[in-house]
Amino acid sequence: MTLDELKGLVRDVPDFPKKGILFKDITTMLKNKDGLHLTAKLLSERYADKGITKVVGIESRGFIMGPIVAEKIGAGFVPMRKPGKLPADTVSESFTKEYGVDTIEVHVDAINEDDVVLLHDDLLATGGTMYAAYLLAKRFNPKKIYVSFIAELDFLKGRELFPADVEIDSLIRY
Numbered sequence: 001m002t003l004d005e006l007k008g009l010v011r012d013v014p015d016f017p018k019k020g021i022l023f024k025d026i027t028t029m030l031k032n033k034d035g036l037h038l039t040a041k042l043l044s045e046r047y048a049d050k051g052i053t054k055v056v057g058i059e060s061r062g063f064i065m066g067p068i069v070a071e072k073i074g075a076g077f078v079p080m081r082k083p084g085k086l087p088a089d090t091v092s093e094s095f096t097k098e099y100g101v102d103t104i105e106v107h108v109d110a111i112n113e114d115d116v117v118l119l120h121d122d123l124l125a126t127g128g129t130m131y132a133a134y135l136l137a138k139r140f141n142p143k144k145i146y147v148s149f150i151a152e153l154d155f156l157k158g159r160e161l162f163p164a165d166v167e168i169d170s171l172i173r174y
């Protein structure tokens with residue numbers, strides 16, 4: 001399977017979750033065994049030699065490939081969740097956008113200064129969610145933070161929120 005064929009497995013759902021949004025549905029890619037395999041292979045190959053110790057998945061679709069990639073590259077997995085979901089002590093970070101606030105939480109003992117962190121989510125749109133996750137991870141002062149997505153909506157310019165030295169990578173671009 002090629003990357004173009006992989007891209008072809010992502011389903012467009014118009015007007016979800018609200019009118020005017022063209023939702024990129026990765027479930028049609030994940031249910032295809034070759035699609036799942038190639039996604040896991042490409043993501044993990046890219047980060048195999050970076051010394052990553054923790055893959056941090058962003059709720060909720062970052063919880064699908066995040067643990068698979070973590071296992072493949074020999075790292076641990078950490079969930080970053082929406083407020084009120086994690087059971088033990090947490091720290092949180094909010095990012096205010098033009099319309100509304102993105103808040104994300106992680107356990108206080110989830111990341112440490114010796115970690116090399118890979119933040120992962122399914123899709124980069126405006127970037128608010130991942131930027132809050134980046135700020136939160138940064139508070140732990142890890143050695144390095146990488147950012148990874150399965151797909152990115154280029155026209156929303158989400159990557160421009162991040163400092164230029166942050167390595168951001170997406171398998172599929174729209």
Ligand code: AMP
Pocket residue numbers: 021022023024025059060061102121122123124125126127128129130158
């Ligand atoms: P954002 O904070 O705007 O970058 O939004 C990113 C989050 O919302 C990710 O967790 C995505 O799963 C989801 N998301 C936003 N827009 C879309 C879209 N058009 N298609 C699929 N998922 C989206």
